Amino acid sequence: MKITAVIAEYNPFHNxxxxxxxxxxxETQANALVVVMSGSFTQHxxxxxxxxxxxxxxxxxxxxxxxxxxxxxxxxxxxxxxxEGALKTLSxxxxxxxxxxxxxxxxxxxxxxxxxxxxxxxxxxxxxxxYLSEGYSVAKSRTMALDMLRPDFAELLRQPNNILxxxxxxxxxxxxGKVQYHAxxxxxxxxxxxxxxxxxxxxxxxxxxIGAFVPxxxxxEGMTSVAKYNTISTYALKSSSAEQLGELANISEGxxxxxxxxxxxxxxxxxxxxxxxxxxxxxxxxxxxATVGLTKDLVQLAADEKPYCTVLAVRPSKKKALLSLLxxxxxxxxxxxxxxxxxCPVYPLVQLDEKAAKIRKLCEQ
Numbered sequence: 001m002k003i004t005a006v007i008a009e010y011n012p013f014h015n016x017x018x019x020x021x022x023x024x025x026x027e028t029q030a031n032a033l034v035v036v037m038s039g040s041f042t043q044h045x046x047x048x049x050x051x052x053x054x055x056x057x058x059x060x061x062x063x064x065x066x067x068x069x070x071x072x073x074x075x076x077x078x079x080x081x082x083x084e085g086a087l088k089t090l091s092x093x094x095x096x097x098x099x100x101x102x103x104x105x106x107x108x109x110x111x112x113x114x115x116x117x118x119x120x121x122x123x124x125x126x127x128x129x130x131y132l133s134e135g136y137s138v139a140k141s142r143t144m145a146l147d148m149l150r151p152d153f154a155e156l157l158r159q160p161n162n163i164l165x166x167x168x169x170x171x172x173x174x175x176x177g178k179v180q181y182h183a184x185x186x187x188x189x190x191x192x193x194x195x196x197x198x199x200x201x202x203x204x205x206x207x208x209x210i211g212a213f214v215p216x217x218x219x220x221e222g223m224t225s226v227a228k229y230n231t232i233s234t235y236a237l238k239s240s241s242a243e244q245l246g247e248l249a250n251i252s253e254g255x256x257x258x259x260x261x262x263x264x265x266x267x268x269x270x271x272x273x274x275x276x277x278x279x280x281x282x283x284x285x286x287x288x289x290a291t292v293g294l295t296k297d298l299v300q301l302a303a304d305e306k307p308y309c310t311v312l313a314v315r316p317s318k319k320k321a322l323l324s325l326l327x328x329x330x331x332x333x334x335x336x337x338x339x340x341x342x343x344c345p346v347y348p349l350v351q352l353d354e355k356a357a358k359i360r361k362l363c364e365q
Contacts, residue, residue: 001031001032001321001322001325002028002029002030002031002032002097003030003031003032003033003034003093003095003096003097003325004024004025004028004030004032004033004034004096004097004098004099004182005033005034005035005036005090005093005096005097005098005099006020006021006024006033006034006035006036006064006098006099006100007035007036007037007070007083007086007090007098007100007164007168008035008036008037008038008059009037009038009042009043009048009075009197010037010055010058010059010197011038011042011046011048011049011055011197011201012049012050012055012058012197012200012201012204012210012214012218012220013055013058013059013062013214013215013218014194014195014196014197014200014210014213014214014215014218015193015194015213015214015215016101016186016194016195016196017062018062018215019184020099020101020184020186021033021035021059021062021063021064022062022063023184024099024182024184025063027182027184028097028099028182030097032065032066032318032321032322033063033064033065033066034064034065034066034067034068034090034093034096034322035056035059035064035066035067035068036067036068036069036070036086036089036090036309037052037055037056037059037067037068037069037070037312038069038070038075039052039069039070039071039072039075039310039353039356039357040052040072040353040356040357040359040360041072041075041076041288041292041356041360042075043075043076043077043079043082043281044281044284044285045076045281045282045283045284045285045286045287045288046201046284046288047224047226047229047288047359047360047363048224048360049201049204049220049223049224050220050221050222050223050224051222051357051360051361052069052312052357053312053313054221054222056069056312056313057313058215058217058218059313060313060315061215061217062215062217064313064315065314065315065318065322066311066313066314066315066318066322067311067312067313067314068089068090068309068310068311068312068333069309069310069311069312069353070082070085070086070089070309071085071089071302071308071309071349071352071353072292072294072349072352072353072356073085073249073294073298073299073301073302073349073352074086074088074089074302076249076250076285076288076289076292076294077249077250077285077299078138078139078250078282079139079163079164079167080138080167080170080171081299082164082167083164083167083168083170083171084167084171085302086168086171087168087171087172087174087175087179088171088307089307089308089309090179091175091178091307091329091330091331092307092309092325092326092329092330092331092333093325093326093329094178094325094328094329095178095179095180096178096179096180097179097180097181097182098168098172098179098180098181098182099181099182099183099184100161100164100165100168100181100182100183100184101161101165101183101184101185101186102159102161102162102165102183102184102185102186103159103160103161103162103185103186104156104159104162104185105185107181107182107183109152109156110156110162110165110166110169110183111169111181112153113150113153113156113157113166114166114167114169114170114173116150116153117142117146117153117166117170118170118173121149123149124145124149127141127144127145127148127149128141128142128145131144131145132277134276135275135276135277136276136277137276137277137278137279137282139163139279140276140279142157143157143158161186165183168181169181192212193212193213194213195210195213200213200214204220204223205226222364222365223364223365224360224363224364224365225363225364225365226363228362228363228364228365229291229359229360229363230266230267232291232359232362232363233267233287233288233290233291234264234265234266234267234270234287236287236290236291237259237264237270237287237290238264240260240290241260242256242257242259242260242261243256245259245260245286245290247295247296247297248286248289248290248294248295248296249285249289249294249295249296249298249299250282250285250286250289250294251286251289253277255278255286258273259273259286267287270283270287271283271284291359292352292355292356292359293352293355294352298348298349298352301345301346301348301349302346302349305345305346305349306330306331306332306345306346307329307330307331307332308331308332308333308334308340308346308349308350309326309331309332309333309334310333310334310335310336310337310350310353311323311326311333311334311335332344332346334350337350337351337353337354
């Protein structure tokens with residue numbers, strides 16, 4: 001079976017996503033299209049606009065044959081951790097083609113950029129350490145280092161989809177040729193048919209109709225209230241000691257003390273704690289980690305253990321073949337959290353996914 005995989009969030013699903021799935025399936029001539037999708041929280045630290053089940057149903061309507069949940073421990077991570085976690089999850093499928101969107105016409109150039117970044121030359125390492133010591137984030141430090149060494153690559157990596165594409169390629173190359181790559185060029189938002197998820201969430205927040213930018217099957221039922229989530233998340237942060245905050249994923253270098261000492265009373269005030277090192281997305285991931293209880297110990301557990309996934313949806317006609325692949329994979333798969341026994345090594349991670357889903361459910365409008 002020839003499989004093409006897509007890594008996604010669908011927060012919410014829009015016309016650009018529909019185009020990507022159809023193009024990927026057609027151009028790779030796949031027998032099956034598999035999506036690994038963030039569950040209840042996304043890589044930028046946001047709570048999902050709808051349940052994982054509803055968003056998986058959108059993917060199935062768009063032509064996916066199976067949707068797997070990307071574990072929360074990976075979805076609430078840096079671009080590097082997100083990509084490595086997604087590729088680890090997809091390793092359960094064996095060999096496949098990974099399709100992703102890019103803001104550039106040449107996949108080969110992105111592959112060369114990935115190879116250069118991954119090589120970590122002495123000059124690159126020296127520059128990275130220098131910029132990091134000045135308080136810049138890892139992503140910003142890398143771009144600044146590339147500006148000095150390979151400005152052509154630096155220009156490529158100023159685009160968000162290209163950044164993820166390079167991380168996907170770096171992570172996929174660790175699997176010894178089992179992963180092939182396919183890119184779909186992402187055209188700029190035109191404000192008529194295509195608009196990205198960030199802009200669509202802003203429209204939803206303002207009560208605007210997004211119907212022109214999403215397929216007809218996308219119905220936002222049980223939509224998440226960001227205001228409710230912000231209240232819960234603010235409480236989680238305010239009720240945690242510096243020691244407890246220090247145990248969370250995504251936090252280091254004394255940031256726990258700054259948060260604990262801060263007198264913020266709502267999420268907007270908390271987000272003012274951003275620095276050169278701690279970007280807005282990082283600060284939001286820390287808040288989400290506090291809310292769901294994502295700790296450094298759980299991150300280490302995920303790194304040490306075999307991959308796992310929860311099957312959110314699967315097409316009946318492809319179910320036998322696709323589940324057979326998962327069964328042959330060196331890891332675990334479940335259909336619901338209760339399928340994971342307490343003595344299973346990844347049980348704490350599955351419980352984390354379930355807790356995240358329950359918190360999102362509490363935040364429905």
